[in-house]
Amino acid sequence: MISDKETQNTSSNKFPLTKSQESIWAGQQISGDHPLYNMAHTFALYGPIIPATFQKAFDKLIQHFDVLRYVFGTHPNGEPYQEILDEYHYEISVVDFSEKENKDSLIKELIDEKTGRNLDLSKPPFESFLIKMNEVEFIWFLNIHHIITDVTSIQLIYDKMSEYYHQLNQGDEIEEETKSSFASYIYFEQSSLKKDPPEKSVQHWNKLVRNQHTKTKLYGQDIKKSGSESVRVKVDLDVEVLKELNRLVNQPPFRSLNPDLSYYMLCSTFLVAYIHKITNDKIITIGSPSLNRQLPEFRNVAGLFIELLPFQVEVDPYDSLLTLYPKVRAAIFDFLKYSNPGSPNSEVSRKIGVVINYIPNKFSSFGSIPVNMNWIHPNHIDPSHVLRLQVNNFNDEDISIFMDINTSVFADHQVKQAPVHFQSLVSNLLTDQNKETGAIDILTSNEKDTLLKKCSSIQSELPRQKNILDLFRQAVIEYPSEYAIYGDEWQINYKTLDEKSNQLANHLTSQKIGKGDQVLIRMKRSPEFIIGVLATLKSGACYIPVPIDYPIKRLEMILLDVSPKLILSDKKHLFANSVPGYSQIQINLNEWEFDAIPNEFNSIGIPNNDPAYIMYTSGSTGKPKGVVISHGSLYNYVHSAYDYYFHSNGKIHAPLFTSIGFDLTITSLYLPLVSGGSIQVFEDDDSGHDLSILKVVENKKVNFIKLTPSHAKLISDIHLSHSNISTIILGGENLDSKLTQKLFQSFGKNIKIYNEYGPTEATVGCIVKDIKPDGLNKQSVPIGKPFAGAKAIILDDFNNLTPIGVPGELYVSGPGLANGYWNNEELSQKSFTKIDSQKDETYYKTGDLVRINDDFDFEYLGRIDQQLKIGGIRMEKEELESVLKQYNGIKDAVIHHFTPKKDHYQAPEQYCTKCGMPSNYPNIEYDEDGVCNYCQSFETYQKNVSQYFKSLEELQQLLKSASATSPCKYDCMMLLSGGKDSSYALAKLVDMGLNVLAYTLDNGYISDDAKRNIKTVVVNLGVDHMYDTTPHMNEIFVDSLKRFSNVCNGCFKTLYTLSTKKALELGVPVIVTGLSRGQFFETRLTEELFRKRQFEVADIDQTILDARKAYHRIPDAVSKYLDVSMFESDDIFKKIQFVDFYRFCDVNLGEMFSYLDKRLNWVRPKDTGRSTNCLINDLGIYIHRRERGYHNYAFPYSWDVRMGHKDKKEAIEELDDSINPEEMKSLLAEIGYPVENEEDQPQKQLVAYYISDKPVKSEKLKNYIAQFIPQSALPAKFIHTAEFPLNSNGKIDFRMLSHESKAFQIENEKYIAPENEIEEAIAEIWQEVMQKDSISMVTPFLELGGNSLLAIRIISRINENLYLSLKVTSIFENDTIRKLSKVIEVKIEELMRANDQ
Amino acid sequence: MKDKITAYIQGMLAGESVDIKEDDDLLSTGLLDSISVMKLIAFLEEEFDVEVPADEMVIENFISVSAISDFLNSKK
Structure with a gap:
């Protein structure tokens, strides 16, 4: 109920609008004068109406309903308000049509005019009048703006009017009653809104x-x-x-x-x-x-x-x-x-x-008068x-x-x-x-007829009594001496081409190859390839084109599937012994072996249904499927294309530059040969980056190109109005308008551009759009209308024709349909089907989602199976992409829908021939001899490295002099893990006559064998030994796994921290580690330290010391659970020295083992599976391989090999751990690391890749897309990338894309770009060292996974590049690129000032 | 039970002033519109720990307080 207080508060009659009113008010503002909110009614009253009484009743009505006295306005701040007038008089006029003849049309005219007029909100927004038809028939017109009424209110107002009129008419007084007050609802809503729903x-x-x-x-x-x-x-x-x-x-x-x-x-x-x-x-x-x-x-x-x-x-x-x-x-x-x-x-x-x-x-x-109401739209x-x-x-x-x-x-x-x-x-x-x-x-039969008419080929079916060879023969007769092929080395005229292919065909025939046989042609694009194709067709056999860059596995699958009788290859790509059992012929124009054979060929009759070629396309099962195309289909396409694109007129000079294994290429291969034109051959580029399109457009001869949109993008920014190309056919992918517009700009408006659609199964093309430069208003270019005799229909899941406009699956039929899939009857049956409603015709089920637009053009919407079904919503990839592309600054975008991998480990494919570094190590590259980049660059600074290492004598000297000034009974502390390295080191120290305290960290997972070894060693050597530990090992392991995906880092830090503390207590001056040389490079030494122009070992020592200081001051689990207060001041690093034993000792593995065996009875542990001594190590290896994709020992082992402390074979063997995942999972549970459930199928992920000059914040993109796309279908990630890599068919290669963009990936939310040259330079170094393609200026070093080793690498590079001498610690003190750059800027200014003076 | 139902309806309709007898027709008089019935059902489900399936939301089960009460008792 409304309290008095609230009523008093608004002594003014101005009220805010309710929520519903606000939205109508806003809608009206946007639509201007359109009367969209008019609620107009006519009430036909079949009886006598007295206008004066009617007026009186209406006056009462206005008094009763406050809304009929509302006017609207805006406050100076733009907020709308409504105000109640105390009194308002409205004159009901009477329009008299009783004398008129054409009443009906007059009424309609009047009412339409009034209903179509916008009501003025500054007055009470309604209009009403009476129309007199005759004495006993009136029409009451009442039009009220929706902002003050709704359907129920209309009823209330009508009922009240009827009541008042009736009472007044009867001479009754109208009784006082509670007035209708919308104002009270306004209060009610406001107080409701204050409460939380x-x-x-x-x-x-x-x-x-x-x-x-x-x-x-x-x-x-x-x-x-x-x-x-x-x-x-x-x-x-x-x-x-x-x-x-x-x-x-x-x-x-x-x-x-x-x-x-x-x-x-x-x-x-x-x-x-x-x-x-x-x-x-x-x-x-x-x-x-x-x-x-x-x-x-x-x-x-x-x-x-x-x-x-x-x-x-x-x-x-x-x-x-x-x-x-x-x-x-x-x-x-x-x-x-x-x-x-x-x-x-x-x-x-x-x-x-x-x-x-x-x-x-x-x-x-109405009172007692019958009424008929009409709501006027x-x-x-x-x-x-x-x-x-x-x-x-x-x-x-x-x-x-x-x-x-x-x-x-x-x-x-x-x-x-x-x-x-x-x-x-x-x-x-x-x-x-x-x-x-x-x-x-739901379609009517008329509609179906129209639809089917629209779905038929715009070209009538062509006569089919010829085949492709007949057309070629005709060209030979007409243009014998004109060039048919322009190759790199050879130009061949029609006559020669005919003769050479005849010779080869004769040879094939002599080899018993002919009708019913298959010939696999695996060649580069070359004149020889064309000869091979023609010869095979002439022989009556069919050919299977396989490009030379086909993956060998795939090729093997094809060979297995088709068992060709013969393989035609060129010289360079002859099969070695890899595919035994197939006869092989190599063709080479430079060494033409068939000149002895007659150059005439007696053509054989080839029935239309005989296969001409088998084109392999990727199958959803991962096994390629061979599409068998008949001579009839091939002829139909080529002939129809020549007719449609060129009116069967003129010579076509086309480049052969797309993959021979892609059916798009059929157009470029055959159109020239049937038109008397020429094929410009662009050989495959071995580099893998096929940029021949750039050469194609500069070629003076070429007047026609056929290519994919992705390919066309490469030339869309080039100015090409001088080009001779007059016709472009785009196919194989969805074509967007932006690109097409650009092509029109590049080539000029006179260029003919076609969008050709066609699955391989329907022979290259069956639907085509002749694109006009001014008709590009949609995101994507329609694929147009069926041609080449094809019929195309759109069906829903129940095989009903979909209504015009509604998306459904495309089915095509016609002379272009393939014979089926090779050797796969089941799939052929499934894909080439008869549809009940479509009589006897066979249709190919394309799997493509299409619709027919208002121009009766087909529009391609995406693949049915690529529809993203998220939360039940069907979403087209293309739709998401086109929304993204409309975002300001985004040049291109693709959506990838995939299941993310949990396990990133991939077994190595090769190992460095020198150090054994496996190929799954990040950014590893091998040269021709299989030598890795680390080994290669090592050669350049090997000399410096050798300077770093010293002799045992120097060690002895160092330790003796340190203990001389120390009162402690121990000369040094040796960190003994029980492994071979530390055991050997301990023994050697004892041999030197030193009094050593052996110190072992018990992390809770030392193997029994290792413990036995420790005991044996210390007893045999007669040294004091102590175990130390902390109850927080598990927390430290978990922290280490999270930071580094291994356990060793955490364990080492614990060891250094606890041992330093112990040494401090006992006054031991030196701690000796048993780290291997490989481990130096893993944890302390970096290439950068040795690459310096002016190399000083002392510099390295100082740098490492600085790094150690920073290392002990990083906040992590160790600093949280252990006492690290002693590291706060620099004193500790003077009081206690750390010395690496193997910096002073050069010993190979064999020597070490024999020493350990003889002197110490040390036994290689059996219970850990390798030479390490710790059970939890496996866990680190397991997690590291899963999360980072490679073995965490790969790097240190490679250095052990490089240093000559391990041999390659041994290193590789030790990397080949077999780890039981079940054991690891229970171990993970034991230490408290979150275990993922393998049974949980990983959710499919939606990732958007985009190209733009600058990365856009994910948050912004998300908010933007959310306007168009349901939230549950938003991409999980937005990845900024440099380019979309293409596969050999000119389509986007998602595998490559995800690989390449991994490096490009950005933490978008936090990304802040560099603002000046120094920041750019520093960012570049950070990115290189941290192996990230983009790092925000403000992301802290530690958050990026930084550690002291990376700090050394970064600072060393900065010092080297900018001629500075920053300390390693400066990166911890200034822990972002921005902060560090500021410091550097100051330093540089200082230096410059000093130079000036 | 009947009292609770009556009290809820009165509360929902914001006033003790609405006098509801247990056999009053709640529906055809327009006392409760569809929205109100839905809210009433939500209340009943919560209060009496029953579930009212959509196909039992029919006139005879909700026409009056006593009908509602009978219906609820039959559910227990």
């Missing part, structure tokens, strides 16, 4: 928004361009259908709380099913007004109460009325349950495109609404249904078809309540 309700609406498909495309129509123009069309339901509807509302399961609710829910079910049919969407969201009059006191108040809210239903095409109705009912019940005022967020209503309006108003007589609707279903139930069991269709979205033919489709769907659903929605065919 119930949690459940918030969850409900949020979930709905998440699943909402914002771009619901009815009949595939883009709703971006929507305006408010609309028409209202009636849905003509049969009497029988209506009867059934009226019956069902009272029958289970349809009956409900009241008949109106049942009507409403049934009609909603029809609408949901209909939207599903015309969108293919699975999740359907429909808006509907919620009456929102919950308090009895508002029941009789007029005003805008309704709120438009959505309900959402997940439809399955197998749903029938009986299964869909309960879904809709549940959705509507939720809708009712959660419609608290103000609880849904505004996004909910904003995304609504389809609305159902159920109007149960009852207009009984203002020919405009809310521009965000595309379709509104008006269900009027004005008198019981008199349902009428209208569609308000937004004509700025729907094309004319759709406006006509929509109500017919709806009507047909409703009667189908009602006739058979078990009929599946998907199975219902």
Whole structure:
């Protein structure tokens, strides 16, 4: 209830708008003068009306309903308000048509004019008048702006007017009664909004928004361009259908709380099913007004109460009325349950495109006068609404249904078809309540006829009595001496080409190769290849073109599949012994071996159905499938293409520059040869980066190119108006308009550009679009209309033709259809099918999703199997891509949908021939001799490295002099792990006559064998020994695994920390480590230290010392759990020296083992599986391999080998650990590292790759895309990359892309780009050392995974490049690129100033 | 039970002033519209720990306080 206080607060009559009013107010502002919110009605009154009484009643009406006195305005700050006038007089005029002849048209004209006029909001926004038809028939016109009324209010106002008029007419007094006060609702809503809506309700609406498909495309129509123009069309339901509807509302399961609710829910079910049919969407969201009059006191108040809210239903095409109705009912019940005022967020209503309006108003007589009400459509609707279903139930069991269709979205033919489709769907659903929605065919037979006409080839089928060889022969006869082939070395005229191929064909025949045989041609693009193809065809055999860059595994699969009788190869690509059992002929024009053979060939008759070639394409199972194309199909395509593109006229000079194993190339291979033109051969480039397209466009001869859009992108920025190319055919991929526009710019407007679509299975091309430069208003270029005798139809999952505009799967038929798949009857049956409704024709099921647009062009929407099905929403990859491409600054984008790998380990394919470094190590490269880049560069500084190492004598000296000044009884402490290295070192120290304290860290996982060794060693040597430990080892392991994916780093740090503390307590001056030389390079030494121009060993020592200081001061688990206070001051590093034993000792493995065996009885541990002594080490190796993809010992072992302390074979063997994953998992659980569940199938991930000058923040991109795409379909990652690598077919290679962009990957959220040259230079060094392709200026070093070794590498490089002498610690003190750059800037300025002086 | 139901309806309709007798027709009089019934059902499900399946949300089960009460008792 409204308190007095609140009423007093607004002594002024100005009120804010309610939420619903605000959205209408905003909508009106946007639409300007369009009368979209007019709620106009005419009431035909069949009786005498006294105008004066009517006026009096109307005056009373205005007094009763406060909303009829509302005016609207804006505060200076732009906020709208409404104000109640205390009094308002409105004159009801009477238009007298009683004397007129053509009343009907006059009335219509008047009413249309008034209804189409926008109501002025600065006055009470309504208009009303009477039309006098004759003495006993009047029409009352009442038009009220939606901002002050709704459907229920119209009823209330009518009822009140009727009551007043009747009372006044009878001479009764009108009694005082409670006035209708919308103002009280405004208060109510405001106080409701202050309260938090119930949690459940918030969850409900949020979930709905998440699943909402914002771009619901009815009949595939883009709703971006929507305006408010609309028409209202009636849905003509049969009497029988209506009867059934009226019956069902009272029958289970349809009956409900009241008949109106049942009507409403049934009609909603029809609408949901209909939207599903015309969108293919699975999740359907429909808006509907919620009456929102919950308090009895508002029941009789007029005003805008309704709120438009959505309900959402997940439809399955197998749903029938009986299964869909309960879904809709549940959705509507939720809708009712959660419609608290103000609880849904505004996004909910904003995304609504389809609305159902159920109007149960009852207009009984006007007083005692019979009435007939008519709601007049203002020919405009809310521009965000595309379709509104008006269900009027004005008198019981008199349902009428209208569609308000937004004509700025729907094309004319759709406006006509929509109500017919709806009507047909409703009667189908009602006739058979078990009929599946998907199975219902909603098209009329007329529509089907039109569709099938549009689906037929624009070219009539050509005569088929010839074949491709006949056409070639004709060219030979006509142009014998003209060049047919321009190769790198050879130019060959038609006559010669004919003769050479005849000779080879004769040879093939003599080898018993002919009809029914297969010849595999594996060659570079070359004149020889063309000769090989012609010869094979002449012999009657068919050929299988295989490019030379085909992966060998794939080639083997093909050989196995097809078992060719012969392989034709060129000299360079002759098979070695790898494929025994096939006869092979090599052809080489320089060493032509067939001159002795006659150059005439007696052509044999080849039936149309004989295979001409088998083209292998990738199959979804991973096994390539061979598409068998007949002579008839080949001839049909080539002949039709020549006819369509060139009107069978003129010589075509085409480049042969695309892969011979790609059917797109067929066009470039045959069109020249049948037209008397020439083939310009561009040989394959061995480098793998085929850039021959750049040469192609400069070629003076070429007048025609056929290529993929990805290929075309390479030339789209080049100015090519001077080029001789006059025709471009693009094929093989979706073509976007941006690229096409660029091509028109590059080549000039006169260039002919075609978009050709065709699966290999339908021979190169079957649908084509002749692109005009000014018709490029869509994202993608349509693929056009069927040609080459093809027929193309679009079917839904139930094999019904989809209505025009609605996406479905493309099926093609015609003379281009392949014979089937080689050796795969099952797949052939599945892919080449007959369709019941399409008589006897065989269709190829393309797997491509297409639709027909308003120009009756086919549009390619993506692959059916690449549709992203997320949360039930079907989403096209292409749609996501095109949205991304429209983002400012993004030049190109692709979406990759894949299952991420948990295990990144891949077994190495090769090892460095010198050091054994495996190929799975990051960024490893090998030269021709198989030597890795580390070994190569090692050679350049090997001399410096040798200077670093010293002799045992020097060690002895060092230790003696250190202990001389120390009062401690021990000369030094030796860190003894029990492994071979530390045991050997300990023994050697004892041999030197030193008093050594052996110190072992028990990390809880030292193997029993190792413990036994420790005991044996210390007893044999007679030294003091101590174990030390910490209860926090597990926490330290976990931290180490998280930071470094290994356990060793954490363990080492614990060892150094605890041993330093112990040494400090005991006063031991030196700690000796048993690190191997390989481990030096893993943990302390870096290439950079040795690469310096002016190399000083002392510098290295100082750098390493600096690094150690920083190392001990890094916050991590060790600093958290252990006492590290002693490292705070630099003193500790003077008091206690760390010495690496093997810096002073050069010993090879054999020598070491024999010494250990003889002197110490040391036994190689058996229980850890290798020469290490620690069980948890396996865990580190296991995690490291999974997470980083390689063995963490690969690097140190390679250095051990380089240093001569290990041999290569041994190093490689030791890297080959077999680790039991089950044991590792229990070990992980034991130490408390989160174990992932292998059974959890990794979720498919959506990743967006994009190209732009600067990376864009993920957050921004996410927010942007979220405007168009449901949240559940947003890409998980946005990856900025430099380019999209192509595979040999000129399509995007996602494997390469993900690989290459891994380095390019950015932590977008945090990314801040460099601002000056110094930052750029420093960033480059960081990126190189940290192996990241992009590092933000403000990301701290440690967060990037930095450690002291990386610090040394970075600082050394900076010092070297910029001639500075920064300390390693400076990177920890200034831990971002930005901070470090500032310091460097200051340093450089200082230096420059010093130089100046 | 009936008292609780009556009290809830009165509270929902924001006023003790609405007098509801246990056999009053709640639906056809327009006292409760569809939204109100849904909210009432949500309340009943919570309060009496029952589940009301959508196909039982029919007139006779919700026409009056006593009908609701009978219906709920039949669910237990």
